[in-house]
Amino acid sequence: MFETHVSEAMGSEANASGAADGPALAAGERIALVDVNNFYVSCERVFDPRLEGRPVVVLSNNDGCVVSRSEEAKRLGIKTGAPWFQLAPQAQRWGLVARSSNYELYGDMSARVMEVLGRFGTWQEVYSIDESFLGVAGDEARLRTEGGRIRDAVRRLVGVPVCVGIAPTKTLAKFANHIAKRNPGMDGVCSLGSLPRGEAERIQSRVPVTGLWGVGPRTGKRLNALGIETVADLRAADPLAIRKRFSVVLQRTVLELNGTPCIPHAEERADKQQVMFSRSFAVPVSTLEEMDQVMAVYAQKGAARLAAEGMRAAVVSVSAGTSRFSAGVESAPAASVALPSPTQDPIVLTRAAVGAMRGRMVPGVPYVRAGVLFSGLSRADAAGEQAMLEPFAEERNESGIADVLGAVRAKFGEAAIGLGQGGLAEPAAWTMKREFSSPRYTTEWADLPVARA
Numbered sequence: 001m002f003e004t005h006v007s008e009a010m011g012s013e014a015n016a017s018g019a020a021d022g023p024a025l026a027a028g029e030r031i032a033l034v035d036v037n038n039f040y041v042s043c044e045r046v047f048d049p050r051l052e053g054r055p056v057v058v059l060s061n062n063d064g065c066v067v068s069r070s071e072e073a074k075r076l077g078i079k080t081g082a083p084w085f086q087l088a089p090q091a092q093r094w095g096l097v098a099r100s101s102n103y104e105l106y107g108d109m110s111a112r113v114m115e116v117l118g119r120f121g122t123w124q125e126v127y128s129i130d131e132s133f134l135g136v137a138g139d140e141a142r143l144r145t146e147g148g149r150i151r152d153a154v155r156r157l158v159g160v161p162v163c164v165g166i167a168p169t170k171t172l173a174k175f176a177n178h179i180a181k182r183n184p185g186m187d188g189v190c191s192l193g194s195l196p197r198g199e200a201e202r203i204q205s206r207v208p209v210t211g212l213w214g215v216g217p218r219t220g221k222r223l224n225a226l227g228i229e230t231v232a233d234l235r236a237a238d239p240l241a242i243r244k245r246f247s248v249v250l251q252r253t254v255l256e257l258n259g260t261p262c263i264p265h266a267e268e269r270a271d272k273q274q275v276m277f278s279r280s281f282a283v284p285v286s287t288l289e290e291m292d293q294v295m296a297v298y299a300q301k302g303a304a305r306l307a308a309e310g311m312r313a314a315v316v317s318v319s320a321g322t323s324r325f326s327a328g329v330e331s332a333p334a335a336s337v338a339l340p341s342p343t344q345d346p347i348v349l350t351r352a353a354v355g356a357m358r359g360r361m362v363p364g365v366p367y368v369r370a371g372v373l374f375s376g377l378s379r380a381d382a383a384g385e386q387a388m389l390e391p392f393a394e395e396r397n398e399s400g401i402a403d404v405l406g407a408v409r410a411k412f413g414e415a416a417i418g419l420g421q422g423g424l425a426e427p428a429a430w431t432m433k434r435e436f437s438s439p440r441y442t443t444e445w446a447d448l449p450v451a452r453a
Helices: 012-017 039-047 071-075 084-094 103-117 140-157 170-181 199-204 217-225 231-235 239-245 248-257 288-308 346-357 380-389 401-412
Strands: 029-036 056-059 066-069 097-100 124-128 131-137 162-167 189-191 274-285 311-321 334-343 367-375
Touching (some): 039 103, 056 084, 066 071, 103 124, 131 140, 140 162, 140 189, 162 170, 170 189, 199 231, 231 248, 239 248, 274 311, 288 311, 288 346, 288 367, 334 346, 346 367
Parallel strands (some): 162 189
Antiparallel strands (some): 056 066, 311 367
């Protein structure tokens, strides 16, 4: 096992290497990690209380595998990634309920959760769709109370349950959240500083190192080979030796376990590099006409995202592919088209996507997935300024249809309008399979829940 020279490594050498260059916390400030419990399942339960107390799973694209499980489903032994076709025969006997992924609902619910959390932090960093770091301040009694207030507010205003972990560093906050989730007596809140003396260390000595944020199975095996089996073992390791054998990232984890903030805030990129819309098909696509429909629909979906983010694209790339399990012809056509000028016009983008794929698809071959990617992005306002600086450049012949489509969708829902196949109310047969989909309660007027007294 590594020698334990933590205090030495946390001194001048670590600072000189930049490993301990973490977020600057105000005096008395701590980091809270707020995580929604079983997020997808919890979103489904908000609008369907009949699911409370029942085993529930949410499935991946085309209802393939389990991506989210309720606690009741976990107790049945159902694992993340379990294929639905293997679970379906036992579903009725178990009382198991399946839901297709409802990304529109989950995205909107996530935004609502993050808005509520932002009211409580001196700063906020949204880490994922269901997790957020917050800056919180106060003594231990106040921190514990604040964690409870956060939990109650999210439950009352959004309807989903969360757990709160509070500690001096992000890594320890994630670990505190882990403790809160597994100890019902804590009421979903764990501040490491309020635990009995030595309790956090005792828990760390029982948790495998792979149970720690950022330590995956491959890194875990390498650590195990060096005698580092638990979180406590990693905390006691020499950070400089860890850096030499692994990486500065894992060195920061060691320092964070010892209370030194090292992981900086993840700053949101000011400029995206690309926007992509990609899906697998419920039914393989094998004709030119069907692939034209796919490209048209996917290009419009991507164009809507461009417009919503105020971006224009200079390059359109398309791709498709057959199944790697297929016994027939393998085909993976792909192409890129440079546009005359950056645009967010769905007509221009749709024509480019459809045209790029034509001639590259092999008719009769069953394609199971496709995607449209927009790159060479620039801000819409910046593109306009550039056009003013280029008086002899080709005129930007945007139809303005993006604004019209956006306004209609904002008022009547995403499915209210579209171009060609994208505007049809009845989806094509190849559209992603969502056999168990719940309504889009918060993003579609037609799906608004109705309360009757």
